[in-house]
Amino acid sequence: MAISKRTFDVVVVGAGGSGMRAALAMSEAGLKVAVLSKVFPTRSHTVAAQGGIAASLGNIAEDSWHWHMYDTVKGSDYLGDQDAIEFMCRAAPEVVYELEHFGMPFDRLDNGKIYQRPFGGHMRDYGKNPVQRACAAADRTGHALLHTLYQQNVKANTNFFVEWMALDLIRDEDGDVLGVTAMEIETGEVMILHARATLFATGGAGRIFAASTNAYINTGDGLGMAARAGIPLEDMEFFQFHPTGVYGAGVLITEGVRGEGGYLVNKDGERFMQRYAPNAKDLASRDVVSRAMATEIKEGRGCGPKGDHVLLKLDHLGEDVIRHRLPGIREISLKFAHVDPAKAAIPVVPTAHYMMGGIPTNYHGQVVAPYKTGPEEVVQGFYAVGECACVSVHGANRLGCNSLLDLLVFGREAARQIIEDLARNPHPKPLPPDAAERPLARLARLDGQKEGESVAEVGDAMRQVMQTHCGVFRFPDLLAEGVKQIREVAARARNTVIKDKSRISTRHGSRH
Numbered sequence: 120m121a122i123s124k125r126t127f128d129v130v131v132v133g134a135g136g137s138g139m140r141a142a143l144a145m146s147e148a149g150l151k152v153a154v155l156s157k158v159f160p161t162r163s164h165t166v167a168a169q170g171g172i173a174a175s176l177g178n179i180a181e182d183s184w185h186w187h188m189y190d191t192v193k194g195s196d197y198l199g200d201q202d203a204i205e206f207m208c209r210a211a212p213e214v215v216y217e218l219e220h221f222g223m224p225f226d227r228l229d230n231g232k233i234y235q236r237p238f239g240g241h242m243r244d245y246g247k248n249p250v251q252r253a254c255a256a257a258d259r260t261g262h263a264l265l266h267t268l269y270q271q272n273v274k275a276n277t278n279f280f281v282e283w284m285a286l287d288l289i290r291d292e293d294g295d296v297l298g299v300t301a302m303e304i305e306t307g308e309v310m311i312l313h314a315r316a317t318l319f320a321t322g323g324a325g326r327i328f329a330a331s332t333n334a335y336i337n338t339g340d341g342l343g344m345a346a347r348a349g350i351p352l353e354d355m356e357f358f359q360f361h362p363t364g365v366y367g368a369g370v371l372i373t374e375g376v377r378g379e380g381g382y383l384v385n386k387d388g389e390r391f392m393q394r395y396a397p398n399a400k401d402l403a404s405r406d407v408v409s410r411a412m413a414t415e416i417k418e419g420r421g422c423g424p425k426g427d428h429v430l431l432k433l434d435h436l437g438e439d440v441i442r443h444r445l446p447g448i449r450e451i452s453l454k455f456a457h458v459d460p461a462k463a464a465i466p467v468v469p470t471a472h473y474m475m476g477g478i479p480t481n482y483h484g485q486v487v488a489p490y491k492t493g494p495e496e497v498v499q500g501f502y503a504v505g506e507c508a509c510v511s512v513h514g515a516n517r518l519g520c521n522s523l524l525d526l527l528v529f530g531r532e533a534a535r536q537i538i539e540d541l542a543r544n545p546h547p548k549p550l551p552p553d554a555a556e557r558p559l560a561r562l563a564r565l566d567g568q569k570e571g572e573s574v575a576e577v578g579d580a581m582r583q584v585m586q587t588h589c590g591v592f593r594f595p596d597l598l599a600e601g602v603k604q605i606r607e608v609a610a611r612a613r614n615t616v617i618k619d620k621s622r623i624s625t626r627h628g629s630r631h
């Protein structure tokens with residue numbers, strides 16, 4: 120089968136905040152940049168970020184990057200890379216001001232400065248008391264950020280491939296990365312995108328769980344492509360469960376709600392976080408709050424007829440604060456929980472939210488493959504940023520608002536590194552003859568297969584196993600049983616069939 124080919128300086132897979140921040144810097148530097156996205160760029164999951172971007176601007180109370188770094192190291196359970204964390208926290212104010220100059224519509228204080236709110240785990244004086252560090256645009260910060268970056272990219276002439284799905288990485292026999300194969304979703308056309316640098320910004324994998332705050336597109340494609348190309352992933356056991364997903368729906372209620380004064384109660388109306396975290400209370404870091412909620416439910420203090428959730432109270436904040444600072448939350452609460460938060464508490468449960476692990480990189484966005492010759496060898500031509508990458512600044516647990524920050528800091532830095540690397544490497548290496556073999560073989564198998572299981576059902580089985588066996592609490596027996604069941608699901612996946620090829624996506628399961 121003849122396959123068309125296009126050549127760029129850089130191929131970016133993913134048009135979320137990280138991919139767009141990097142693409143912008145590279146297009147502005149005069150590189151020919153292609154950005155691929157499964158969905159229209161401004162529908163990437165970054166658009167759903169509510170709470171804010173962490174930066175020690177100190178606009179409301181004194182703050183410093185040292186305190187921010189301390190919180191991030193501690194929040195990571197001391198498992199983050201401290202050089203990378205220092206790099207991120209020091210750069211935070213600068214990337215936020217850059218964004219302000221790109222036209223990001225932040226909320227403002229009366230003196231005109233950027234509005235900041237408290238957020239879980241962000242403290243002053245090395246962990247003593249909460250500080251206002253989250254720079255916010257109401258409860259739609261990601262929406263404002265993504266649209267700002269998209270507009271700047273249009274201005275900078277970035278080439279967007281909208282509704283193009285990357286299928287596989289292309290690596291030659293030296294292990295160097297030379298681009299990707301991709302499919303146009305509408306037509307099914309497969310194409311090779313040949314590039315001197317390939318940057319993955321494919322986001323998280325929250326949709327491997329049955330209950331998730333993530334968009335349906337967050338299926339971990341980038342991780343799959345890297346793993347299939349022989350690049351081992353890092354810290355994949357670290358998945359964050361957000362304390363406040365709407366009970367039954369999974370939709371996120373930002374921590375900003377607790378930052379504005381909301382709090383959690385059990386069936387006795389007790390503010391139970393006071394018992395688990397006497398200092399930070401409801402603003403303790405997410406793993407602490409999620410475990411506390413799961414314990415309350417397990418020990419019989421959960422709410423509702425099944426005792427399987429707790430309540431988030433914000434009616435005491437008053438209609439005015441809710442309408443102005445938390446308009447999106449009001450809407451979500453009305454739509455998904457059928458509750459007006461100005462009048463009643465919202466039922467919530469811990470929900471799969473953020474993947475701390477990913478494609479291993481250094482803090483310049485270069486993918487490192489520790490298994491090769493040295494302790495840390497860079498994979499030539501391959502870079503990763505955002506949630507699909509593991510830098511690792513979040514260690515075992517990410518602080519709220521540190522992800523949007525991560526996108527901006529490392530998106531910008533990876534672009535700088537690529538620009539520097541490409542100046543030394545003016546010519547693309549030739550493509551290997553088998554560049555498109557793997558995706559074509561897979562497509563041929565799906566075309567030829569007439570009988571088999573539905574992809575949606577096998578996907579649902581995987582999501583259910585993950586939910587039951589890899590949740591907030593993980594015990595050896597539970598995990599071992601989960602591994603066994605996932606192996607069975609993986610075997611079933613090899614015998615799947617797509618019967619109705621008029622449907623673009625089979626991922627969403629039979630429930631939708």
Ligand SMILES: Cc1cc2nc3c(=O)[nH]c(=O)nc-3n(C[C@H](O)[C@H](O)[C@H](O)COP(=O)(O)OP(=O)(O)OC[C@H]3O[C@@H](n4cnc5c(N)ncnc54)[C@H](O)[C@@H]3O)c2cc1C
Nearest residue numbers: 133134135137157165168170171285322505506520522523
């Ligand atoms: C509901 C919600 C609220 C959040 N709130 C906050 C917050 O307030 N503050 C904060 O710091 N963090 C927040 N987070 C986390 C943060 O928003 C995400 O970690 C971050 O936006 C991820 O950005 P990204 O650039 O890595 O990827 P995404 O924004 O997830 O974008 C991924 C991109 O990759 C593309 N893609 C994926 N696979 C393929 C493929 N095979 N081919 C082509 N394209 C592909 C997609 O189309 C998309 O463009 C929140 C997350 C959620 C889910």
